[in-house]
């Protein structure tokens with residue numbers, strides 16, 4: 001009873017097929033490395049012809065083991081099934097002859113390990129990654145390895161594009177030089193050991209779940225009092241990982257999804273080609289918002305975004321001085337707010353907070369992403385006259401800004417008065433002209449008749465022109 005190989009294997013599905021006519025445990029190894037909770041079958045058998053019993057000795061386990069002993073194919077066989085490996089130690093199979101004397105035994109050591117393979121995680125900028133099946137051999141009994149192959153999916157690693165980056169090292173592990181994101185995937189190792197029919201196989205994932213690029217943005221804050229004195233704003237983005245920093249190929253800056261070249265006066269925005277910082281000349285509050293530096297990295301398929309904020313305390317744009325409206329008109333006031341982080345808008349009427357729930361004519365809408373920044377009164381009344389203030393409060397700055405507009409409401413007919421005055425004037429004028437014309441015709445007729453009758457000189461003086469009365473203008 002000597003194991004052919006002192007082979008320690010970290011995976012569970014290994015079947016070493018040796019024609020064991022003598023008593024022995026399969027798999028035929030000294031030690032097996034198992035993960036807690038894993039399952040493993042141990043098969044013990046004894047040659048034909050002998051009469052006796054097969055038995056197992058093993059550490060105290062709390063369940064997770066079943067034993068099935070039978071006589072099959074002319075052999076005594078006993079299977080020890082471990083369904084939930086918890087107890088490490090010696091597992092011994094004993095053959096006792098019928099007369100009770102122990103004849104033979106075989107032992108296998110089960111050792112608890114944390115992982116049954118080494119699955120590295122892709123770290124951007126690492127110079128190498130090692131994928132390992134975790135096979136190790138005891139010092140004295142190195143097995144004869146006939147062949148080791150590593151494949152990615154079904155392609156030999158040497159046949160992959162840039163196959164020269166993949167090397168198999170002295171421990172049969174796969175070493176990927178200068179790993180790239182495209183190298184992520186499942187790799188399979190096949191290790192053929194001399195004298196063992198089935199090659200030892202293991203699958204290793206090269207994962208990319210955690211890719212820490214460590215980009216950190218540097219904010220810029222424009223404060224109220226600085227105003228026009230500030231010549232430029234600088235936003236920075238840099239990776240704390242020197243590997244990543246070295247591999248930056250390009251950078252594009254965006255202001256909240258808009259490329260800086262598409263912003264207003266794009267000449268003011270400059271990216272430094274050495275340290276990728278963004279400089280904004282003559283910065284103003286309307287430039288404020290979230291800026292993103294999008295990096296492309298050598299060997300990486302995905303761009304990396306880094307956030308840097310341009311902060312500015314809230315500002316409200318001036319309204320027109322006043323607004324004159326006519327009763328029943330619709331009133332709309334738009335409050336233009338800038339600043340970042342965004343401020344909250346509240347309206348006041350004559351310094352009292354406007355309560356929209358009191359009056360259904362009054363509604364507030366979102367404007368330019370600012371909630372309640374648009375105030376609409378559907379049908380304005382005299383009582384709506386007053387001073388309207390839009391106030392923007394920033395929680396971040398604990399600061400507010402406001403602007404006020406005066407609203408005046410006029411009578412609905414007010415605009416009609418001048419027009420009505422003109423209309424009246426025209427009507428009166430027409431009436432006068434009409435009456436006069438009628439009279440004149442009548443008189444002319446009478447005079448003609450008289451002249452025909454008397455044929456004497458006429459005493460009447462022709463005084464057709466009369467002064468027009470000024471009807472006046474009541475409208476204002």
Ligand SMILES: *[C@@H]1O[C@H](CO)[C@@H](O)[C@H](O)[C@H]1NC(C)=O
Pocket residue numbers: 037062064084086
């Ligand atoms: C395996 O055994 C451990 C300890 O007895 C127990 O906590 C665990 O739930 C078991 N696992 C399974 C899959 O039965």
Ligand SMILES: *[C@@H]1O[C@H](CO)[C@@H](O)[C@H](O)[C@H]1NC(C)=O
Pocket residue numbers: 123124125126127128129241243
């Ligand atoms: C890979 O990169 C990570 C993060 O930068 C680092 O912690 C780790 O030691 C590196 N591994 C190797 C093999 O260089």
Ligand SMILES: *[C@@H]1O[C@H](CO)[C@@H](O)[C@H](O)[C@H]1NC(C)=O
Pocket residue numbers: 236272274275277
């Ligand atoms: C970036 O480079 C420019 C010019 O090379 C320099 O003036 C500036 O200070 C640098 N900024 C940072 C944050 O290193």
Ligand SMILES: *[C@@H]1O[C@H](CO)[C@@H](O)[C@H](O)[C@H]1NC(C)=O
Pocket residue numbers: 353355356357358
């Ligand atoms: C507005 O008026 C309603 C009803 O009178 C009241 O419940 C609510 O608290 C008021 N809201 C404000 C902001 O004053």
Ligand SMILES: *[C@@H]1O[C@H](CO)[C@@H](O)[C@H](O)[C@H]1NC(C)=O
Pocket residue numbers: 256257288289290340342368369
């Ligand atoms: C950024 O853009 C989104 C969508 O275009 C918009 O909803 C949001 O208000 C913008 N944020 C700022 C700070 O401009």
Ligand SMILES: *[C@@H]1O[C@H](CO)[C@@H](O)[C@H](O)[C@H]1NC(C)=O
Pocket residue numbers: 398
């Ligand atoms: C905000 O400012 C006011 C004075 O303008 C101050 O009383 C208050 O404590 C400040 N609040 C916070 C949270 O800093």
Ligand SMILES: *[C@@H]1O[C@H](CO)[C@@H](O)[C@H](O)[C@H]1NC(C)=O
Pocket residue numbers: 348351389391401402403
């Ligand atoms: C508007 O701002 C001024 C200071 O600029 C302040 O005195 C006033 O109370 C503010 N009004 C409102 C309604 O917040």
